[in-house]
Amino acid sequence: MTSMPARFPERIVCLTEEPTEVLYALGEAHRIVGISGFTVRPPRARQEKPKVSAFTSAKLEPILALQPDLAIGFSDIQADIARELIQRGVEVWISNHRSVDGILGYVRRLGAMVGAAHRAEAYADALAARVERVRQAAAQLPRRPRVYFEEWDEPQISCIRWVSELVGIAGGDDIFPERAVASLARDRILATPDEVIPRAPDIVIGSWCGKKFRPEKVAARAGWDQVPAVRDRELHEIKSPLILQPGPAALTDGLDALHAIVARWAARH
Template sequence: MVDPYPQRIVCLTEEPTEVLYALGEQQRIVGISGFTVRPPQARKEKPRVAAFTSAKIGEILKLEPDLAIGFSDIQADIARELIKAGVEVWISNHRSVDGIVAYIRRLGAMVGAHEKAEAYAQRAEQHLATVRAAAAQLPRRPKVYFEEWDEPIITGIRWVAELIQMAGGEDCFPELAREPLAKQRILPNGDEVVRRAPDIILGSWCGKRFRPEKVAARPGWDAVPAVRDGELHEIKSPIILQPGPAALFDGLDAIHRIIAAWAGCQG
């Protein structure tokens, strides 16, 4: 029987690659994003043909894909070029934890792996529930400030804020977390962070190393409880800034460990 599902998929971001490998459907992938680090074998096995805001359109077309998968409006120009060249394109636009779980189910269905995707999604949901239950036992909840970029200062996106909540914290900028675009989450300066007095600062500077000493040296930030107590921590970008499984497992666990340690010290 001929497989009626996509046979030659180009993944323009990391999360479809991670999901397809997790489902055992990696043989369908013919090209990946250059930012892909999960799973590690993907970088060894698959050609890298895209960044996040740009792609090697000619190289992609040589791979003769029957489907390209990307994420968000930021990849609209890439999608347009591929569509003009006759390639079928799916651009997802999920920004929440529930959206990530639904994405796993949808992608699995698209490649004929519904049952495997359902099992994987349920595993993710169970992990979320387990961490949420553990967080409920903590003696107190810290205020957490998440920084996605430093110049300009950009606060965390929705799924990050939701994971902080699940892990036992309170996101300092919940009103900005609902904004889908990074430009809508820019702070004019750090004064509002100082005013909101986070107990923990988490940094993930999208592709470059978080520098806690630079954050601590910002004018007025010595008054912030997190700075005073040395609670500045890096969460590696690949496990938190991609709207895929990594955030639901490793990213959530990393945040929970930091919050649980803080709560223990404070207890």
Template sequence: MADPYPQRIVCMTEEPTEVLYALGEEHRIVGISGFTVRPPRARKEKPKVSAFTSAKIDEILKLKPDLAIGFSDIQADIARDLIKAGVEVWISNHRSVDGILAYIRRLGAMVGAGDKAEAYAQQAERHIAQVQAAASQFKRRPRVYFEEWDDPLITGIRWVAELIRLAGGDDVFPQMAGESLAKHRILGDQGEVVRQAPDIILGSWCGKRFRPERVAARDGWDAIPAVRNGDLYEIKSPIILQPGPAALFDGLSAMHAIFAEWAKRQAA
């Protein structure tokens, strides 16, 4: 019997590529996002046919895809063009840790790998539980400011705020994390960060290198505990800013390691 599931998938963002490789279903992928870095071999094996806000529609159509997978309203125009050209498109729009777990399960089911996806999602859930259990031992939780962009200042999206909490910290702008669009997470007043007095500053400047020295040099920021104590750290964009497995595994672990070291110093 012929395989009834999609055979020629174009992944227009990073997370479907990472999931399909993790499930051993990478043979179904015929094109990927140019931003893909996980797994590293995907860049060598698959043609790069899209960015995040743009895509090479003609190149995608040459691949004769039977499914294109993207993420969020930002890719709505790309999806429209592909749909007009007769391509089946799935645009996910998950923004939370639970949403990422559901995404893994849903994508696995779409390619006939539901059992493998369930096992992978449960592996992620076990990792989250282990980190959360370790974080529960902290005598004091750090107050954390996460910066997604520096000009203008943009705070972390919902899954980032949730992972901060699971890793043992408290996001200083939880009320902004629920805003799905970056423009609604812009801090109009840099002094608001000073007033929140975070113990730790995490930066992930969406594709460019985080510069802690520039952050520390901002007017008045020398009063922030994180700046006074040198607790400014980069979390690489590929492991935290994509709503996929990387955030649940490496992103969460990276934040927890930083928080655990801080908590250890407080207890000394």
């Protein structure tokens, strides 16, 4: 007698952090059998689950040994990993959400995939309400600063769409909104550091994925002594796990960090 197939995936490999954070939040961590090595949220995941992937590479044989019935990744950057897993018979879901609304939709879709649709709806609604509270608080600020958010320094890459939107929700204005809507990182690369100078950001926020932000290095860029943020020492860091993952962290701790920086600036000006 053959057993009936499981109604929902029971052995999930998370190739990025956001599905891990969502599944833990929904009480579905027992379905996870492997995670990304870059996972830091929730902290217990690193102690409980084997790390089987980076962001652009993965340990194929250890993943297959876990006998996953679903692997979850993000964006075209993980296309090669997805293709290899598909060729070896693993079902793969690659999400490509890049906005605040996209993150909320992602939570709902992932919850439905594991049979937790109602909990996912409630969780997404709570996240949305938290975002709205910050938006309303930011609307009370007396001034909106111009913000340059830098994802990487060599080459300089400005922020992706959900970060740009969160800057606006937090009370600031992204100086490169036209770049934020580009789906690929290469389309957000600045041709030269001089591009920032005429846009005169009041605040510079660095979130250099995988390495520490160095404000003194930013301040030393040629011509940047003219930039208000450098002149006023408004050079800040938000750790990349809080803001550069398109998951709950960005809408909670990441947004809170953005709003705190903007609110302090507004209070001083």
